[in-house]
Amino acid sequence: MPDNPLAPTEEETTPAESSPVSPSSLPDSAEELSGAQKSAILLIALGIETASEILQHLNDREVEEISVEIARMRNAPSDLVEDVLLEYRDVARAQSYVAQGGVEYAREVLQEAMGPDRAEELMMRVEAAMEVSAFHLLQTVETDQLTNFLRREHPQTAALILAHLNSRKSAEIISKLGEEEQEEVMYRLATIGNTSPEMISDIEDVIRNQLGSVIGAETSVAGGVDKVAEILNTTPRSAEKSILDALRDRSEELAASIKNRMFVxxxxxxxxxxxxxxxxxxxxxxxxxxxxxxxxxxxxxxxxxxxxxxxxxxxxxxxxxxxxxxxxxxxxxxxxxxxxxxxxxxxxxxxxxxxxxxxxxx
Structure with a gap:
């Protein structure tokens, strides 16, 4: 699923207060709404079931910001709701054109359909949404497809990618790899540190070329023994044991450190x-x-x-x-x-x- 183009921007996101939220008054125009407010209106309009499914694809910060706006929101005027839905439709349509033929193709189609000014406004929104990390977008790739992709890559690349995925998806992928691949990738994941922007950029290029993801920049990676322990906690017991045994052969200290962080x-x-x-x-x-x-x-x-x-x-x-x-x-x-x-x-x-x-x- 594409990233929500109406999600809050960095400037709009501040930690929510833990105290009960107070109702907010909405502006008359959709242009004056924040990204979080637009997302809240959209999710309310889509209904509980669809909204719940969408929220599962957002990070904790986005969920928190949008949830606060939903809690604050009272009855939104119907014309405001309609404007938000139309904006989302237009941005989603623009994103689909990008997927079909790239940014310039999308710009040409939109200029033909709605004029240069509106087309440029939409493309600015789409290009901002495209700044999302490739690793976030990889959460939507099928596990088998992602596993086959990682098998062809260097173990260090595979480790960096796994470090950015949620633990359940990482565990599914690890369980599909051979024992030697598991050992090599998990060892590198356990010993990973902060990664240079240049290396991240290179990996993004690999993902873009192989999987067609549209991505932006990332500066570091949350790997290390904590990530390995988290993944192993959701890995089948047989795979967990063989991986730990293999890591122990390489480094007793490393394996012990991982084991101590695991909760079985x-x-x-x-x-x-x-x-x-x-x-x-x-x-x-x-x-x-x-x-x-x-x-x-x-x-x-x-x-x-x-x-x-x-x-x-x-x-x-x-x-x-x-x-x-x-x-x-x-x-x-x-x-x-x-x-x-x-x-x-x-x-x-x-x-x-x-x-x-x-x-x-x-």
Missing amino acids: FEDLTEIREEDLQALLMEVDQNELALALKAASDELKHTIKRNLSERVVEGLEEEIELLGRVPVSEVEEAQHSILQTAQEMEKQEKIVLSRSAEESMVG
């Missing part, structure tokens, strides 16, 4: 009881039963100790009814619960650190 299902025994209870409230009982099929007795005991007797009875019955299940299904359930836990930690609802008690101060 059995580590739920190490977190505070109040955090475990908060997590269990968010987990589906059927999924929990499946995840516990291959759990240690210690973890089963810890979880049951933090559930009511009635829930424990239902859980034990559910586990018994499951019978024999594939290991892959059990691992998938465990990964799903861990992802819920990690999302709750990002929202500062729980703490997952194995040394959480030690890091607390009174």
Whole structure:
């Protein structure tokens, strides 16, 4: 999906206050609206289901800014809504022309269709939207296509690209690579540091040539052991083990550093009881039963100790009814619960650190 041309600009984005937002008065003209306000109007007009799908493709800052505007917004005048929708249609149409034949082709078509002034105004918006990083656009490329592309590239290039993808997509790609490829790419990802603009530019050229992405500039990359640990947390257990073993052969210290940053299902025994209870409230009982099929007795005991007797009875019955299940299904359930836990930690609802008690101060 193309990046939202109505998303807030850097100048328009400041951290949202945590206090309740107050209603905002809207200007009479769409030209006076901020990018975040236009996006809010667009998402409201599209409805909850479509809006939710679109928000999944935006970064946290964009989601926060647009959500604040949605919360502030009351009834927008129908003519203002219509102007925003027409603007989005025009910009989206211009972007499609760029995809078909490039910037100059799009400019010529638009000049023919709506005159030079309006065409130039639209092209300025489109060219601004095109300044989005290639790595952000890669999130929309099919996993198989991206995997095949990375197989043909140098491991360092593959590592840099994986560092920019979300962990779930990176894990899917890693699981499709051969063992030697996994080892090489993950080692380079773990040892990556800040990357020069020149190298990033070279990689953007590779992506542009191979995948046809329209991209802009980027200056650094968030790689390192934290990124590898995050990816391995969502990688199938067999692949996780083989990658860690291979990295250990190269560097005991590096592998240990990655392992220490990983949080696996059995580590739920190490977190505070109040955090475990908060997590269990968010987990589906059927999924929990499946995840516990291959759990240690210690973890089963810890979880049951933090559930009511009635829930424990239902859980034990559910586990018994499951019978024999594939290991892959059990691992998938465990990964799903861990992802819920990690999302709750990002929202500062729980703490997952194995040394959480030690890091607390009174």
